[in-house]
Amino acid sequence: MSTLKGRNLISITDFSKEEYLEVLDIAEGFEKNPKQNILGDKVVATLFFEPSTRTRLSFESAANQLGARVIGFSDPGATSVQKGETLHDTITMVSSYSDLIVMRNPREGSARYASEVASVPVINAGDGANQHPTQCMLDLYSIRKTQGTLENLQIAMVGDLKYGRTVHSLVQAMCNFNATFHLVSPQELKLPSPVKMSIKDAGLKYYQYTDLKDVIATADIIYMTRVQRERFPDLMEYERVKDSCILTASMLKGCKDNMRILHPLPRVNEITTDVDRTPYAYYFQQAQNGVYVRQALMAAILGAK
Amino acid sequence: MENNKEMVVSAIENGTVIDHIPTEAVYQVIRILGLEHYKDEVLIGNYLDSLKLGKKGIVKIKNKHFSEGEVSKIALVAPFASIIDIEDYKVVRKFKAEIPDHIEDFVRCANPKCITNSEVVPTRFYVVDKENLKLRCHYCEKYTTKETLKFAE
Numbered sequence: 471m472s473t474l475k476g477r478n479l480i481s482i483t484d485f486s487k488e489e490y491l492e493v494l495d496i497a498e499g500f501e502k503n504p505k506q507n508i509l510g511d512k513v514v515a516t517l518f519f520e521p522s523t524r525t526r527l528s529f530e531s532a533a534n535q536l537g538a539r540v541i542g543f544s545d546p547g548a549t550s551v552q553k554g555e556t557l558h559d560t561i562t563m564v565s566s567y568s569d570l571i572v573m574r575n576p577r578e579g580s581a582r583y584a585s586e587v588a589s590v591p592v593i594n595a596g597d598g599a600n601q602h603p604t605q606c607m608l609d610l611y612s613i614r615k616t617q618g619t620l621e622n623l624q625i626a627m628v629g630d631l632k633y634g635r636t637v638h639s640l641v642q643a644m645c646n647f648n649a650t651f652h653l654v655s656p657q658e659l660k661l662p663s664p665v666k667m668s669i670k671d672a673g674l675k676y677y678q679y680t681d682l683k684d685v686i687a688t689a690d691i692i693y694m695t696r697v698q699r700e701r702f703p704d705l706m707e708y709e710r711v712k713d714s715c716i717l718t719a720s721m722l723k724g725c726k727d728n729m730r731i732l733h734p735l736p737r738v739n740e741i742t743t744d745v746d747r748t749p750y751a752y753y754f755q756q757a758q759n760g761v762y763v764r765q766a767l768m769a770a771i772l773g774a775k
Numbered sequence: 776m777e778n779n780k781e782m783v784v785s786a787i788e789n790g791t792v793i794d795h796i797p798t799e800a801v802y803q804v805i806r807i808l809g810l811e812h813y814k815d816e817v818l819i820g821n822y823l824d825s826l827k828l829g830k831k832g833i834v835k836i837k838n839k840h841f842s843e844g845e846v847s848k849i850a851l852v853a854p855f856a857s858i859i860d861i862e863d864y865k866v867v868r869k870f871k872a873e874i875p876d877h878i879e880d881f882v883r884c885a886n887p888k889c890i891t892n893s894e895v896v897p898t899r900f901y902v903v904d905k906e907n908l909k910l911r912c913h914y915c916e917k918y919t920t921k922e923t924l925k926f927a928e
Contacts, residue, residue: 579912
């Protein structure tokens with residue numbers, strides 16, 4: 471049985487390298503055989519205090535495919551939260567109704583707090599701009615699946631590297647695997663210093679660019695993110711830089727055969743649709759991998775693997 | 776010379792002297808220790824000459840000794856302060872206020888979106904840089920620094 475039984479997953483740093491790899495191995499088994507009735511006696515509560523499409527549906531699909539019953543809400547407007555109930559009281563109550571809580575809440579730190587209040591394990595499905603560890607786990611799964619390894623890869627991160635929480639978590643996680651980072655962003659949206667420091671502290675290298683074209687031939691993985699207009703105080707500046715982080719099919723000439731493009735989705739215009747038809751596009755499979763990884767996490771935490 | 780200046784604020788028989796407070800932090804020390812409401816003698820001196828600091832503040836509190844938690848609070852705003860316990864006009868203990876590795880409950884998280892600012896949750900911080908005062912919130916993982924430091928009411 472997994473050492474992850476009964477554990478919480480709140481932040482990507484809660485698990486060791488060996489534990490990530492264990493989850494990825496279990497997820498591989500679910501990819502081969504997704505429907506396994508191993509949680510038939512379990513109730514999973516999905517508490518979504520703010521809207522989410524992919525994350526909630528993939529958690530609920532994962533739980534259902536393992537035979538678990540799912541309770542919860544996707545809109546706190548219809549619950550006692552609307553009447554002013556505290557998170558403390560909601561979590562205490564739901565703990566007594568379920569074996570595992572999956573929670574998304576816009577308040578940062580709410581997941582850590584919920585895990586301290588709950589009598590059952592908690593998986594963080596996003597706490598505001600803070601952490602979204604299951605996204606990071608599915609990114610790792612997608613990287614390993616497409617490259618055959620997580621070790622010694624050239625990882626290009628593109629777009630909003632300042633505010634993108636998925637970028638920060640993935641950098642932290644890939645620091646365990648001797649990656650080299652190629653950071654492409656407008657000047658205004660560069661990776662924050664503490665995250666760059668964590669790369670240095672791990673004894674690894676990073677290079678910074680402002681034009682996506684400069685990394686295409688080098689990268690094993692191009693991890694695209696959305697550059698949002700509202701991040702720019704000066705609209706002129708946005709107009710000037712917005713095209714520097716857009717990927718089109720014609721730019722992919724000269725890339726490595728093994729290179730794959732990832733994106734946490736939703737995409738707007740940063741990957742043009744002609745890229746979808748190239749063998750390098752992997753973002754839709756990446757979203758699908760989220761189900762296997764969430765199955766693996768739930769099965770391991772509930773002691774079924 | 777420093778000793779002569781200290782005498783500007785008279786000696787106490789029993790209590791605590793907080794010495795070597797940066798001048799700008801004197802009233803903050805008073806506030807965080809709740810000394811505005813203390814019902815005994817509190818002597819405050821500020822802009823006194825100091826060999827170490829150039830100018831310094833000093834606070835003497837009659838019949839009061841501070842807990843470890845209270846000393847941690849002093850350390851956050853006056854990291855070089857000396858705490859001197861006095862009994863019968865004699866120094867019985869003198870030590871430096873030290874910033875602990877963990878801080879619980881009395882500092883507010885600087886992140887307005889942190890759960891500790893919208894629900895009654897006692898704050899918890901890891902001190903990641905004592906020299907430049909940088910605290911990482913146990914909950915939201917964001918940093919509170921000297922510039923954004925606020926104490927819980």
